Amino acid sequence: MRPEIVGQRSETVRRANLSAIVRALHAQGPLSRSELVAQTGLTRSAIRGLVGELAAHGVVSERPPAPLGVPGRPSPLVRVSSDRVVVLALDIAVDSIAVALVGLGGQVLDVERVDRPSGHLAVDDTVADLAELTARIRARQPAAEDPIGIGVAVVGVVRRTDGLVSIAPNLGWRDVPLGERIARGFGTRVPIWVANDADLGALAEHRRGAAIGWDQVLFICGDVGVGGGLIVDGEPLTGTAGYGGEVGHIPVNPTGAACRCGSAGCWETEVGVGMLLERAGHPPGGHREQVAAVLDEARAGSQTALGALDETGRWLGFGLAGLVNVFNPELIVLGGLFAEIHPFVARTVEGELDRLALAAPRQLVSVVPSILEADAPLLGAAELAFEPFLFDPARWLRVDGGRRLASA
Amino acid sequence: MRPEIVGQRSETVRRANLSAIVRALHAQGPLSRSELVAQTGLTRSAIRGLVGELAAHGVVSERPPAPLGVPGRPSPLVRVSSDRVVVLALDIAVDSIAVALVGLGGQVLDVERVDRPSGHLAVDDTVADLAELTARIRARQPAAEDPIGIGVAVVGVVRRTDGLVSIAPNLGWRDVPLGERIARGFGTRVPIWVANDADLGALAEHRRGAAIGWDQVLFICGDVGVGGGLIVDGEPLTGTAGYGGEVGHIPVNPTGAACRCGSAGCWETEVGVGMLLERAGHPPGGHREQVAAVLDEARAGSQTALGALDETGRWLGFGLAGLVNVFNPELIVLGGLFAEIHPFVARTVEGELDRLALAAPRQLVSVVPSILEADAPLLGAAELAFEPFLFDPARWLRVDGGRRLASA
Numbered sequence: 001m002r003p004e005i006v007g008q009r010s011e012t013v014r015r016a017n018l019s020a021i022v023r024a025l026h027a028q029g030p031l032s033r034s035e036l037v038a039q040t041g042l043t044r045s046a047i048r049g050l051v052g053e054l055a056a057h058g059v060v061s062e063r064p065p066a067p068l069g070v071p072g073r074p075s076p077l078v079r080v081s082s083d084r085v086v087v088l089a090l091d092i093a094v095d096s097i098a099v100a101l102v103g104l105g106g107q108v109l110d111v112e113r114v115d116r117p118s119g120h121l122a123v124d125d126t127v128a129d130l131a132e133l134t135a136r137i138r139a140r141q142p143a144a145e146d147p148i149g150i151g152v153a154v155v156g157v158v159r160r161t162d163g164l165v166s167i168a169p170n171l172g173w174r175d176v177p178l179g180e181r182i183a184r185g186f187g188t189r190v191p192i193w194v195a196n197d198a199d200l201g202a203l204a205e206h207r208r209g210a211a212i213g214w215d216q217v218l219f220i221c222g223d224v225g226v227g228g229g230l231i232v233d234g235e236p237l238t239g240t241a242g243y244g245g246e247v248g249h250i251p252v253n254p255t256g257a258a259c260r261c262g263s264a265g266c267w268e269t270e271v272g273v274g275m276l277l278e279r280a281g282h283p284p285g286g287h288r289e290q291v292a293a294v295l296d297e298a299r300a301g302s303q304t305a306l307g308a309l310d311e312t313g314r315w316l317g318f319g320l321a322g323l324v325n326v327f328n329p330e331l332i333v334l335g336g337l338f339a340e341i342h343p344f345v346a347r348t349v350e351g352e353l354d355r356l357a358l359a360a361p362r363q364l365v366s367v368v369p370s371i372l373e374a375d376a377p378l379l380g381a382a383e384l385a386f387e388p389f390l391f392d393p394a395r396w397l398r399v400d401g402g403r404r405l406a407s408a
Numbered sequence: 409m410r411p412e413i414v415g416q417r418s419e420t421v422r423r424a425n426l427s428a429i430v431r432a433l434h435a436q437g438p439l440s441r442s443e444l445v446a447q448t449g450l451t452r453s454a455i456r457g458l459v460g461e462l463a464a465h466g467v468v469s470e471r472p473p474a475p476l477g478v479p480g481r482p483s484p485l486v487r488v489s490s491d492r493v494v495v496l497a498l499d500i501a502v503d504s505i506a507v508a509l510v511g512l513g514g515q516v517l518d519v520e521r522v523d524r525p526s527g528h529l530a531v532d533d534t535v536a537d538l539a540e541l542t543a544r545i546r547a548r549q550p551a552a553e554d555p556i557g558i559g560v561a562v563v564g565v566v567r568r569t570d571g572l573v574s575i576a577p578n579l580g581w582r583d584v585p586l587g588e589r590i591a592r593g594f595g596t597r598v599p600i601w602v603a604n605d606a607d608l609g610a611l612a613e614h615r616r617g618a619a620i621g622w623d624q625v626l627f628i629c630g631d632v633g634v635g636g637g638l639i640v641d642g643e644p645l646t647g648t649a650g651y652g653g654e655v656g657h658i659p660v661n662p663t664g665a666a667c668r669c670g671s672a673g674c675w676e677t678e679v680g681v682g683m684l685l686e687r688a689g690h691p692p693g694g695h696r697e698q699v700a701a702v703l704d705e706a707r708a709g710s711q712t713a714l715g716a717l718d719e720t721g722r723w724l725g726f727g728l729a730g731l732v733n734v735f736n737p738e739l740i741v742l743g744g745l746f747a748e749i750h751p752f753v754a755r756t757v758e759g760e761l762d763r764l765a766l767a768a769p770r771q772l773v774s775v776v777p778s779i780l781e782a783d784a785p786l787l788g789a790a791e792l793a794f795e796p797f798l799f800d801p802a803r804w805l806r807v808d809g810g811r812r813l814a815s816a
Contacts, residue, residue: 007428007450013416020415042415157768166768216648228734232640232647239640239736240624243769250730251764253662263729263764321671322658326636326734328647356659356671360565360574361651 011394017042018393021050022080025060026105026390027207030079051078057397058084059104082107085396087385088147090130090182091378092154093197094118094170094223095288097126098375099133101141102382104389106208109144110137111378118224118287120172127185134186148396149190151385153197153377154178155227160242163194169260170224193384197221199245200380201335201372202229203236207383209371210333218329219370220247220320222337224287225260226268230327248272252319270315273337279308291340298344306344313345317352320367324353328361335370342369419802425450426801429458430488433468434513434798435615438487459486465805466492467512490515493804495793496555498538498590499786500562501605502526502578502631503696505534506783507541509549510790512797514616517552518545519786526632526695528580535593542594556804557598559793561605561785562586563635568650571602577668578632601792605629606743607653608788609780610637611644613741615791617779624737628655628728629784630745632695633668634676638735656680660727678723681745687716699745706752714752721753725760728775732761736769743778750777 008016020040025031031039036047054060062076082103091098091113098113112133138144156168163179179192202211202219211217217231226248230237237244248268249261256265257275269275273287280294281304297305320332334342346367353362372379389396416424428448433439439447444455462468470484490511499506499521506521520541546552564576571587587600610619610627619625625639634656638645645652656676657669664673665683677683681695688702689712705713728740742750754775761770780787797804 007425007448007454008416008421009449009451009454012449013421017415040415041417041420043417046415046417157766159768167766230734232645233643235641237640237735239769240738240772241736241768243736243766243772244734246733246736246766246769249733249766250658251726252660252730254660254726261766263766318659318662322660322730323734325654325657326638326652326731327645328649328651328654330648358565358575358651358654358657358669358671360567360649361647361654364648364651 015392015394017046018050018054019391021047021054021078022059022104022393023390025078025080026386029105030065030077032075032077034075036078053397054393059393059397080104083109083144085386085389086145086147087382088134088150089378089382089385090134090150090152091197091381092126092130092152092171093374093377094155094225096374097129097133098378099130099137100378100382101137101144101147102379102386103144104386106379106382108379108382110141111375112137113378118170123173123176123178123181124185126171127181130182131186147190147385148389149385150182150186150188150192151200151381151383152178152182152192152194153200153381154194155197155223155225157246158194158196158242160193160195160238163192165194166243167261191385191388193381193387195242195381195384196227196229196245197377197380198227198335199229199236199238199242200384201227201370201376202231202245202333202380203383204372204376204378204380205333205335205370206231206234206236208379209376210368211331214331216327216329217331217333218247218320218323218327219333219335219376220338221335221370221376222271222273222341224273226272230329232327247319247323250319250322252315252322267315267319271312271319271338276308276312276337276341279311280305281308291337295340295344309341309344310348312341313348314352316345317349318356320349321353321356321362324357324361324365329365332365332367333370334367335373335376339369339373423800423802425454426458426462426805427799429455429462430467430512430801431798433486433488434794437513438473438485440483440485442483444486461805462801467801467805488512491517491552493794493797494553494555495790496542496558497786497790497793498542498558498560499605499789500534500538500560500579501782501785502563502633504782505537505541506786507538507545508786508790509545509552509555510787510794511552512794514787514790516787516790518549519783520545521782521786526578531581531584531586531589532593534579535589538590539594555598555793556797557793558590558594558596558600559608559789559791560586560590560600560602561608561789562602563605563631563633565654566602566604566650568601568603568646571600573602574651575669599793599796601789601795603650603789603792604635604637604653605785605788606635607637607644607646607650608792609635609743609778609784610639610653610741610788611791612780612784612786612788613743613778614639614642614644616787617784618741618776619739622739624735625739625741626655626728626731626735626737627741627743627778627784628746629743629778630679630681632681634680636731638737640735655727655731658727658730660723660730675723675727679720679727679746684716684720684745684749687719688713689716699748703748703752717749717752718756720749721756722760724753725757726764728757729761729764729770732765732769732773737773740773740775741778742775743781743784747777747781
């Protein structure tokens, strides 16, 4: 029961109904008109009119499904035209960048990811690299329409309203107006939406991955740092300015080590890659290969490696217990490092949840590894860029009339 | 932008529009039709029709405002009839219980609070005491309509769906079907809604107290235990089953003391009343007077008392820093013990937030004491009981036709 102070004029209703249809098709794939009636609660005649309108603009099409060899005429399926409404998704990760062209319905039309040395990288170089990847993809996809928007995932603390990266310790960035810099670097005027990579990972796992159908979800992603994203009542939690979800910086250890954020004893100092390597007696840096080496040692029975994993699992459970008590989630999705080490730490994590979380919320929560893995933030960035269209397809149909507002 | 998969039939629209009008009047008090047009976004003619319908059922009335001595005829104000739609609010606190009769618009028609010894109390005795207070109030208010619902605040971990109290350490309760027990004890069939006291405190501060107009709010209330309630995007965060907001049981100290919840090192073991008294060299128990004594000693310059308050303030800031990073709230409202000690700990708390929270969300958050004080959960319980009516006034008008569904 959500408070609604704003009433419903007829144009608001039309917007909401078009939105309901497009959202259902975008999320679930092709549906018959009857299924759309059931899903949206609209009448059959309303569905007919609205689907016709969307079809006239090329946003959806109606075709019979593939024959199943059963008698009777199968009802046609309404499906989105994935090459008609297209977005560009960018991901700036610790040691790679990626670009994808994604069509309505979530279809990845093309994608490029390239590794980069981790460490402090100039913003303009990063933007130039992303622009080059984008140009390569667009050259390969001449049939795709111009993107209607750009979604950007970045491993940093981001203000949603204007795409300011407040701090990105892994990149050495502070107060970078990333949305603006990308607009300039790409020479585009399409809307650009920037968000924290873990927030977008949560969104992607919710729409397309391990958390489909769950309404209360905590996604945490381990790497050098630890990011988190929350789905509350089916919606991403952003907080006042989009800074929400920074679970890696919950203070958990009053006597803990200094954190890259300037604080000390943050959760990520105990569960990040650095501490795992230290506990396992490995040198810092070069973390992806080093983590693989620790896991190999653990598989070979090394007590040091197993002990290091176990200690990381205990701290993982320690922090998760508090989040279970605060959020009462149904599902915790572990991404990145935590997905990799999951087979080794699952039992310890579950044990710490039993020991430290309140019994009632603890009984309702399951812990699973990510499905989308490293692509979660990229796919979440695409979802973010689709959001204005999904919210108000009518406006796009009206203003745009089928042509893009500008080119990306 | 909230996803809407469900479309809008015409009856849904009517419900939403009546809801928008009643919510605006309930939250803000009397408004002119022009103000309702501005608030709800509905047309003038829609407002006229819907207000007329509500007035015909006696839910609202239109009267001219008190004359201000200015020329011209002032426009009449639409106001809710606070004696027409009434709820009963109950509060089961650590050392007191309370009952209030509250009218639409939030007007407290009558209230009774009685102290009780803290400690383990039988459920049936508590319910009988509440029933007695209720009978006393109803006898004093013969003109008030029968309540349309009962809201219950309880100092425990509560499942919203059915009012099961999973655990209430202060009362010694575990797995108590409180909603059911109250229905039986009161001999009533009106809907009963049970929730955690701090969750309802947050709701009340948001609708009627320190957090009016803020959309991202963290309310924390200190006592023997520590409760929390969250407002996210203007809505209460409940989590999967209503267990959300249990911030008192975030593990913050890996080497901390045993907690009454069965875990150890929970935040409330460091910031609850018990530890403050221990730090100040006071005996445990009898906490309300003891806290007053510690504050007196601090005012008189006692270094022990000031040191104890400062240490509590440091732990308060330690936990709040994590919550600021996770929720990115605009406002933190301190209730109970934390409101009392606020003048002594404000500087330390702010300093710890500066030191431990991420700069970006930290800059956006203010910390203020509660306005509603001890009555916050009771007033929140009333809001909870109004919620079904506010969500769908049309259903009430239709089904009830002006008579109560049953008597409380």
